[in-house]
Amino acid sequence: MLKKRIIYVGVMLLLAGLWLFRFIHLNQAYPRPKLLEKKVGEVIAYTRDVDICVTKTRFLSRSEDTRLMEAVSDTDTGEKDDILIVQMEAVNHSDKESLLDLTEMCLEAEGYTNGVGMTEFSALNQGEPLRQTLAPEEKKVFEIPYLFYYSDRSKRETLLAHDFFITYKLYPEKCRIAIGPMQEKKEKK
Amino acid sequence: MKKVYQMEIKRAFQGLSYRITLLIGCGISLCHVIRCGIPHYRYLRSLGGVYKGLLHPVSASELWMGGNTYNIEGFVFYAILPLLAVFPYGQSYYEDVKGGFIRQIYSREQRSSYLKAKYLAVFLSGGTAVIIPLLVNWLGTLLFVPNLLAESALQSNNITYESLWKHLFFTKPGLYLGIFLALTFVFAGIYATMALSVSFFSEWKIFVYTFPFFIQMGIYTITMLMGKLEFSNVYFLVPGFGITSAGVLAGHLIIGFCLTALLFYILGKKEDIL
Numbered sequence: 001m002l003k004k005r006i007i008y009v010g011v012m013l014l015l016a017g018l019w020l021f022r023f024i025h026l027n028q029a030y031p032r033p034k035l036l037e038k039k040v041g042e043v044i045a046y047t048r049d050v051d052i053c054v055t056k057t058r059f060l061s062r063s064e065d066t067r068l069m070e071a072v073s074d075t076d077t078g079e080k081d082d083i084l085i086v087q088m089e090a091v092n093h094s095d096k097e098s099l100l101d102l103t104e105m106c107l108e109a110e111g112y113t114n115g116v117g118m119t120e121f122s123a124l125n126q127g128e129p130l131r132q133t134l135a136p137e138e139k140k141v142f143e144i145p146y147l148f149y150y151s152d153r154s155k156r157e158t159l160l161a162h163d164f165f166i167t168y169k170l171y172p173e174k175c176r177i178a179i180g181p182m183q184e185k186k187e188k189k
Numbered sequence: 190m191k192k193v194y195q196m197e198i199k200r201a202f203q204g205l206s207y208r209i210t211l212l213i214g215c216g217i218s219l220c221h222v223i224r225c226g227i228p229h230y231r232y233l234r235s236l237g238g239v240y241k242g243l244l245h246p247v248s249a250s251e252l253w254m255g256g257n258t259y260n261i262e263g264f265v266f267y268a269i270l271p272l273l274a275v276f277p278y279g280q281s282y283y284e285d286v287k288g289g290f291i292r293q294i295y296s297r298e299q300r301s302s303y304l305k306a307k308y309l310a311v312f313l314s315g316g317t318a319v320i321i322p323l324l325v326n327w328l329g330t331l332l333f334v335p336n337l338l339a340e341s342a343l344q345s346n347n348i349t350y351e352s353l354w355k356h357l358f359f360t361k362p363g364l365y366l367g368i369f370l371a372l373t374f375v376f377a378g379i380y381a382t383m384a385l386s387v388s389f390f391s392e393w394k395i396f397v398y399t400f401p402f403f404i405q406m407g408i409y410t411i412t413m414l415m416g417k418l419e420f421s422n423v424y425f426l427v428p429g430f431g432i433t434s435a436g437v438l439a440g441h442l443i444i445g446f447c448l449t450a451l452l453f454y455i456l457g458k459k460e461d462i463l
Contacts, residue, residue, distance in 0.1 A: 019331075032338060110350060111359075
């Protein structure tokens, strides 16, 4: 009986050891990403050649909201919706052309994600495409819109109280720009 | 008094049905590891460590059986959770009464001690029979999928900004998982002990076995028709789906405990056995 128990414990310990070895080995090959975070007004590298910086964030007022939506479609924004504008500056430092893909600029909070409003971007930036080619030493400023849709008004306050980030790279380094909670930026409509 | 507790615990955990239940549960878990974990590891290796933009390797906390709602093994496991919880020892009171074993117990032990010991043994056996396969799946998934943090940007889980303990899910997945395993343990215990209460009302053993399952399926069907799946424990017990309403969770627990612990104790004390 005792011998059986010793064998059982031995096998269990061996399995636990193998599991631990495999776990450590796998997680060394795929470690958790390092976080690179900047705030509004601070410069962060998008690529080796291109730096970006969020200079300002604001919510469109109701009248601006309606005008923008009329410019891109026939539909009006709902009473419960918001459009957040993130003003971003991009600079190409190199002596050759560099790519900047604004579709990767994802608005993120814990349990929430939102992509760039494509048609609204075009309307706000005089028809500029989301995938940009920056000329050598070129500096450009974009207004990136994010559309918030809420199923009811109570959820709006809950969501806007969260810390928001513009995230454009996830692995092996997570790069994001903290733009803070949105509540104080929200204008009375 | 201590003896009756030891006896009941021993009967619960050393029975054949407990082992069969573990085998079924662990079988479902291993199926998931083979069907999802291993192919995912092959996919990771094929990428060769190149990740551009918003690409990110899926984390174990999102890929394991309880990490999302779109894997069939996870859905089946949570759907049959009451059956897995009842099968090890939930029907034992019914069998003790029908087989006459309870008369021998009552002649030696206090009725309340036996009822408490029975409740505890059934609760623990139901809880562990459900938790162990989930742990096997979690540990099995960690063999093939890295233990990275879940990413909100990827939308590969159902956790929203309204979910309870979402911060833990994105920052300390182990702790978040622990909370959900504890909750699943309690729910499995409640379903297992529900069979004890049903034993007083039924002449059929199959009814005792399946009643908790049909209760869960009833709740699931009603919530699905209402478009409120987050109120059904088939979904809200899944860590990757999350709990959006603390009130719903508390309601389930309070009603569950009242329908099992109190009902079983009161009816058990009153029942005419001898």
